[in-house]
Amino acid sequence: MTNIMTDITPLVPRQLVPSLAVSLVGGGRFDIAAENPERFTMLVFYRGLHCPICRTQLGDLETKLPDFAKRGVSVVAISSDNAERAERSKREWRLPNLRLGFGLDLRVARAWGLYVSTGRGMTSAGVEEPALFSEPGLFLVRADHTLYFASVQTMPFARPHFADILGAIDFVIGKDYPARGEVNNLPAAAA
Structure with missing residues (x-):
């Protein structure tokens, strides 16, 4: 097995995000650029077909797509699943309007700060986990391709709720609230 771990530089708010381009179920490509x-x-990285929590999360997202569109937010959900698994997710999870990207290269996932897990067999959904896959993450990227918000997880549990994200976007728009967490280099401690 190839070692895909690389030196990871954390993404920094107000800075450009890494490259990201994947194929979409139904044809076409998503390219952040x-x-x-x-x-x-809004980029929603999900674990894949094997994950019942992803199914629930993306089902909720499907119902809220018009709310995000009203706020000027384009949405895509992306996994490292292959085309067949992604097509099954779109069909079986009833996601007719959600852009679903697949084939996320795990090196790109790591560049975005996502965690990678090894497969552990059959899940409670009755689907085999892939040998390697990325864990969840949610990112808001400004139109100028700089990072505004990031939430990255090591586990499938306790993800941000889309109703909360919508409320936060309303606050951000109403208050012209800046991206936070932009300090990358801390000053030396005072002696």
């Missing part, structure tokens, strides 16, 4: 939303692109 080509996105031109009114306000944000």
Whole structure:
């Protein structure tokens, strides 16, 4: 097995995000460099077909797509699943309107700060986990391709709720609230 671990530099708010381009179920490609939303692109990285929590999360997201669109937010969900598994997710999870990207290279996942797990066999959903896959993450990227918000997880549990994200976006828009967490180099401690 190839070692995919690389030196990871954390993403920094207000800085450009890494490259990201994947195929979409149903045809076409998603490329973050080509996105031109009114306000944000929301990237929802999900674990894949094997994950029942992802199914629930993306089902909720499907129902809220019009709410994100009203706020000028384009949305895509992405996994490292292959085309067949992603097509099954879109069909079986009833996600007709959600752009579903697949084939996320795990090196790209790591560049985005996502954690990678090894498969552990059959899940409670009755689907085999892939040998390697990325764990969940949620990112809001401004139209200028700089990072605004990031939430990265090591486990499938306790993800941000989309109703909370919508409320936060309303606050951000109303208050012109800046991206936070932008300090990357801390000053030396006073002696």
